[in-house]
Amino acid sequence: MNNIEQVEQTIAFVKETLQGAEGGHDWFHIQRVFNNSLLIAKDEKVDIQIVSLSALLHDIADSKFHGGNESVGPQMAREFLASLGIKPSVIDHVVKIIENISFKSSLDSKGEKKVAKRFNSLELQVVQDADRLDALGAIGIARAFNYGGFKGRELYNPDIAPNLKMDKETYKNSKAPTINHFYEKLLLLKNKMNTAGGRKLALERHQFMLDYLQQFYNEWNGSV
Secondary structure, three states: OHHHHHHHHHHHHHHHHOOOOOHHHHHHHHHHHHHHHHHHHHHOOOOOHHHHHHHHHHHHHHHHHHHOOOHHHHHHHHHHHHOOOOOOOHHHHHHHHHHHHHOOHEEEEOOOOOOOOOOHHHHHHHHHHHHHOOHHHHHHHHHHHOOOOOOOOOOOOOOOOOOOOOOOHHHHHHOOOOOHHHOOHHHHHHOOOOHHHHHHHHHHHHHHHHHHHHHHHHHOOOOO
């Protein structure tokens, strides 16, 4: 099976697995991340096979929808890739990307970014940037409120301030209003991009969110 066939088989697997998934983490999210990964990868010296498979499988079983269990997705990806006869070294790399791609994985017990202890590769950086781009801009806003509604969260509560010093467990268990999520994650992503392409694409989306928040507060306070 060549690389194109592997990607086609993986697309079919992901589409089937994510049928009925929450709208911010469904096949269309995967498709956008896949497309942006390939776009960013054009300017980077990466293994396209690893980038493609990682982008397609990065949210195959998001821990948010599996009781917080972070091992389900990597294990599912490993078993599927093995069924395609993909080389163990490639499978290991893809699984490590899935294990380290999320924003919460960058938080340690003090809510700070881990550096030396975390796996890293240029392929991870490309796919991570593509995933973060989908949390920015118009789509990022839509995904945030879709998930907030899915979890029954308030849109905004002026009495609940954003927590800017969350560790990984606090972040995972947060039930804060959706607007807080902008400050606790979304607005931080621009400065966490790894690649030049990712940083360039993030700028306009970041500004769009700032403009949106200003409009939101104006409407909330009856000033427009």
